[in-house]
Amino acid sequence: xxxxRNIDKDFVVSKTETNHVLKNLSLTINDGDFITLIGSNxxxxxxxxxxxxxxxxxxxxxxYFDGVNVSKLNDYQRADLIGRVFQDPNLGTIGDISIEExxxxxxxxxxxxxxxxxxxxxxxxxYQKYLTPLNLGLEGRLKEKMSSLSGGQRQAVxxxxxxxxxxxxxxxxxxxxxxxxxxxxxxxxxxxxxxKDNQLTALMITHNMKDALKYGNRLLMLQEGRIIADYSKExxxxxxxxxxxxxxxxxxxxx
Amino acid sequence: xxxxxxxxxxxxxxxxxxxxxxxxxxxTQIGILQVITHNALGxxxxxxxxxxxxxGYEDGKNIKIITDIPEGDTSTENSMATQLATSCDLVFGIAxxxxxxxxxxxxxxxxxxxxxxxxxxxxxxxxxxxSNTDHGNVVGTSDAGPTEKNIALFKKFTGIEKIGMIxxxxxxxxxxxxxxxxxxxxxxxxxYVDGGITSASEIAxxxxxxxxxxxxxxxxxxxxxxxxAMSSLKETLIxxxxxxxxxxxxxxxxxxxxxxxxxxxxxxxxxxxxAAKLLxxxxxxxxxxxxxxxxxxEVNEDFFTATGIALPSDIEAE
Amino acid sequence: xxxxxxxQFIGTDAPxxxxxxxxxxxxxxxxxxxxxxxxxxxxSLFPFAGIVSLTLINVGVPALLSLLIATLxxxxxxxxxxxxxxxLKINPLLAxxxxxxxxxxxxxxxxxxxxTLAENxxxxxxxxxxxxxxxxxxxxxxxxxxxxxxxxxxxxxxGTEIGLSVRASGKNETMAKANGINTNKTYILGxxxxxxxxxxxxxxxxxxSKHFSADAGRGSIVIxxxxxxxxxxxxxxxxxxxxxxxxxVGGLIYWLIIDIIxxxxxxxxxxxxxxxxxxxxxxxxxxxxxxxLAKKKNHQEMPKDNPEEVxx
Numbered sequence: 073x074x075x076x077r078n079i080d081k082d083f084v085v086s087k088t089e090t091n092h093v094l095k096n097l098s099l100t101i102n103d104g105d106f107i108t109l110i111g112s113n114x115x116x117x118x119x120x121x122x123x124x125x126x127x128x129x130x131x132x133x134x135x136y137f138d139g140v141n142v143s144k145l146n147d148y149q150r151a152d153l154i155g156r157v158f159q160d161p162n163l164g165t166i167g168d169i170s171i172e173e174x175x176x177x178x179x180x181x182x183x184x185x186x187x188x189x190x191x192x193x194x195x196x197x198x199y200q201k202y203l204t205p206l207n208l209g210l211e212g213r214l215k216e217k218m219s220s221l222s223g224g225q226r227q228a229v230x231x232x233x234x235x236x237x238x239x240x241x242x243x244x245x246x247x248x249x250x251x252x253x254x255x256x257x258x259x260x261x262x263x264x265x266x267x268k269d270n271q272l273t274a275l276m277i278t279h280n281m282k283d284a285l286k287y288g289n290r291l292l293m294l295q296e297g298r299i300i301a302d303y304s305k306e307x308x309x310x311x312x313x314x315x316x317x318x319x320x321x322x323x324x325x326x327x
Numbered sequence: 328x329x330x331x332x333x334x335x336x337x338x339x340x341x342x343x344x345x346x347x348x349x350x351x352x353x354x355t356q357i358g359i360l361q362v363i364t365h366n367a368l369g370x371x372x373x374x375x376x377x378x379x380x381x382x383g384y385e386d387g388k389n390i391k392i393i394t395d396i397p398e399g400d401t402s403t404e405n406s407m408a409t410q411l412a413t414s415c416d417l418v419f420g421i422a423x424x425x426x427x428x429x430x431x432x433x434x435x436x437x438x439x440x441x442x443x444x445x446x447x448x449x450x451x452x453x454x455x456x457x458s459n460t461d462h463g464n465v466v467g468t469s470d471a472g473p474t475e476k477n478i479a480l481f482k483k484f485t486g487i488e489k490i491g492m493i494x495x496x497x498x499x500x501x502x503x504x505x506x507x508x509x510x511x512x513x514x515x516x517x518x519y520v521d522g523g524i525t526s527a528s529e530i531a532x533x534x535x536x537x538x539x540x541x542x543x544x545x546x547x548x549x550x551x552x553x554x555x556a557m558s559s560l561k562e563t564l565i566x567x568x569x570x571x572x573x574x575x576x577x578x579x580x581x582x583x584x585x586x587x588x589x590x591x592x593x594x595x596x597x598x599x600x601x602a603a604k605l606l607x608x609x610x611x612x613x614x615x616x617x618x619x620x621x622x623x624x625e626v627n628e629d630f631f632t633a634t635g636i637a638l639p640s641d642i643e644a645e
Numbered sequence: 646x647x648x649x650x651x652x653q654f655i656g657t658d659a660p661x662x663x664x665x666x667x668x669x670x671x672x673x674x675x676x677x678x679x680x681x682x683x684x685x686x687x688x689s690l691f692p693f694a695g696i697v698s699l700t701l702i703n704v705g706v707p708a709l710l711s712l713l714i715a716t717l718x719x720x721x722x723x724x725x726x727x728x729x730x731x732x733l734k735i736n737p738l739l740a741x742x743x744x745x746x747x748x749x750x751x752x753x754x755x756x757x758x759x760x761t762l763a764e765n766x767x768x769x770x771x772x773x774x775x776x777x778x779x780x781x782x783x784x785x786x787x788x789x790x791x792x793x794x795x796x797x798x799x800x801x802x803x804g805t806e807i808g809l810s811v812r813a814s815g816k817n818e819t820m821a822k823a824n825g826i827n828t829n830k831t832y833i834l835g836x837x838x839x840x841x842x843x844x845x846x847x848x849x850x851x852x853x854s855k856h857f858s859a860d861a862g863r864g865s866i867v868i869x870x871x872x873x874x875x876x877x878x879x880x881x882x883x884x885x886x887x888x889x890x891x892x893x894v895g896g897l898i899y900w901l902i903i904d905i906i907x908x909x910x911x912x913x914x915x916x917x918x919x920x921x922x923x924x925x926x927x928x929x930x931x932x933x934x935x936x937x938l939a940k941k942k943n944h945q946e947m948p949k950d951n952p953e954e955v956x957x
Contacts, residue, residue: 127822147822148822148824148825148826149827151824154823156823163819165817166813177809177821177824180806185810185826186807187805187808188806190805233824234823400917401858401861402666402864402868405662406662406903406904407907409657410658410904423759424861427856428854428856434780436657453761495860497758497759497858499757502758523753526860
């Protein structure tokens with residue numbers, strides 16, 4: 073179980089101006105939740121994700137993973153708990169090195185790195201086993217440079233890398249936004265299957281309201297740093313995209 | 328692979344011009360390695376070449392002179408030293424680093440050709456020679472100057488109690504002269520202000536700093552870095568009326584006031600005489616390393632006219 | 646033209662200079678290409694190592710030990726260099742410049758301007774030379790051994806888990822952190838190794854030329870970069886192994902070219918620096934052109950996302 077307790081996140085813009093991005097935000101993520109997160113630009117979605125990941129530290133409040141306070145840990149210290157897929161397909165992998173080397177790096181996430189050889193012959197078969205279900209034909213291309221893959225293929229591999237060591241939380245930051253619609257659908261489908269098959273806990277930011285309704289068991293709406301709605305699976309199923317827009321408008325009027 | 332071969336071909340093609348030079352070889356090869364281009368070292372070199380000519384050895388007639396100037400780049404200097412050591416019968420290094428580079432290159436090539444040097448202030452502490460008479464295959468002339476006499480010049484002017492010295496800390500010649508200057512200041516009751524720099528770009532600000540500390544006199548040693556920047560100091564020195572004693576004539580002329588200077592042309596000639604003797608067949612062990620013994624007093628009249636400082640009468644007489 | 650002398654010169658100088666500067670190029674490669682930082686401290690660290698080594702030998706320290714000490718000191722300097730950035734948040738380039746300036750003082754104080762090997766002391770080369778008394782061959786053999794040793798060590802290291810994490814940090818810091826890599830540590834490790842190599846080269850250089858002056862390092866990083874670019878242009882590096890090989894060969898070719906230029910009769914050496922600058926411009930120009938052409942080719946061939954390819 074992952075808890076965010078009373079999180080404030082402020083960004084100091086100038087001597088007189090501070091941007092309060094997250095305002096007293098509390099959230100409990102249960103094991104096995106697949107949460108879709110929507111909100112307008114500036115609502116704090118990415119900030120929330122980065123705070124969970126540890127790239128940003130909260131100004132106030134704490135974060136707990138299974139009862140352990142991780143608020144003070146850096147992103148690389150928290151990495152064994154978290155798998156991340158970024159919006160930019162180039163960000164989650166390294167183009168200059170081979171697919172095998174990329175996987176080797178991901179394989180060591182959360183573990184102590186030693187002076188043993190990084191590309192172990194034994195692991196090669198393992199990587200092939202993981203790559204095969206993706207149906208991209210990559211299992212035969214392990215020695216090739218990552219840069220020879222397309223954006224969609226790179227995101228698929230990033231997804232694999234984020235889950236190759238089961239994370240406590242999978243963070244997806246609009247990870248299909250940079251892909252064309254058909255590829256985007258395939259990647260989302262892949263995401264859904266990976267989460268189901270591995271019983272992962274996941275939080276996915278998306279701009280696409282339809283996808284937000286279609287996937288996951290929980291939908292969160294963020295507005296100006298606050299959670300304005302938290303729908304369970306049953307509630308989600310009854311909603312339409314227009315309902316969501318209406319909810320946003322209501323929240324705005326209240327402000 | 329094609330590309331690589333193409334490039335190697337290009338590189339080899341540069342060797343073609345060399346083949347155009349005819350290859351008849353009986354001329355004795357003399358190699359000169361001069362660390363950097365500037366006045367004093369240049370005078371040294373031309374003095375050397377002229378003296379050889381006077382003694383009957385002329386470039387192109389019975390000797391061939393190769394001159395390499397690495398312009399202060401150490402690795403190039405070492406490569407050039409190797410080149411001269413392998414192809415010459417006698418080598419001549421002008422300034423400490425060049426002389427040392429030649430000495431090492433010659434011994435590494437397992438040769439024992441004569442290594443001449445000039446413009447090295449302290450060849451013993453630079454480990455070029457053990458002593459003036461115990462020197463192996465190395466012989467030459469030192470440009471050690473009368474630092475004490477030069478510092479004493481400051482006393483001839485009224486009101487000078489603090490003097491500064493500007494020099495490149497990396498030049499061992501200058502470090503030697505620094506110690507001499509400090510000692511002289513102590514003997515003569517002057518306060519010494521240190522102006523050590525690491526590159527020419529620091530000269531102006533260091534001098535300004537020393538002037539701010541109250542110096543009324545400035546000593547310029549035989550220093551390659553400072554010598555090359557003298558003209559940039561000229562105006563400041565005249566404006567602030569800083570009496571500037573220089574150990575090198577070129578510096579005096581270029582913005583200094585006066586000084587007992589080393590005659591580099593004469594040094595070069597003396598070294599040239601040694602070379603001639605060696606070419607004539609004399610054994611190197613008979614030669615003695617020497618230094619200058621005449622230091623003419625140079626005066627820059629313009630400085631005194633511009634500043635209105637009066638030349639002490641005994642100097643006028645000289 | 647005395648051809649035997651010419652070949653003796655080039656045959657001696659190009660390999661020896663080429664081998665030592667290959668080690669410098671390796672150090673610069675690590676900082677410049679892997680860590681993406683222009684490490685200006687090289688210009689002061691190179692002479693610092695040589696000066697320390699010669700000074701130690703002059704007081705009786707065995708040559709090999711002085712080499713080790715100089716290398717270790719280089720690693721300490723690398724640590725300080727990295728720490729300035731990691732802990733004090735100073736921009737990496739500025740941090741290296743600060744280190745470069747800071748090293749001037751010990752250089753000058755220890756050497757008193759410059760340091761020369763004392764009469765009866767031995768360098769690594771002289772000790773080895775006792776075997777067969779041919780200094781030229783000795784230099785080449787000893788240096789070749791060092792180059793082989795360091796290159797193999799570096800190749801092995803960067804193939805380990807830790808080494809791979811250092812490479813990853815330099816190429817994509819975000820991805821590295823997301824995979825649990827402490828990029829501060831890897832940055833420090835990278836610079837420690839890089840500066841250690843520079844110091845090793847400096848010590849070897851000092852022992853080879855038996856003399857080092859305090860400001861003799863000026864232009865060292867430029868030579869290192871020239872060799873890196875020359876190597877890339879000639880070899881179009883497809884793998885880490887090829888990159889390393891290109892450095893060693895690049896060093897040899899660079900000095901071959903310089904030596905040929907020196908040998909050109911009546912070449913006005915005043916123009917040597919300008920020639921070097923032109924040479925570097927040509928090399929880097931070709932390198933950039935190649936990159937551009939490769940990118941264009943990539944764009945045309947880059948596999949577009951084929952909807953049928955990406956299946957669930």
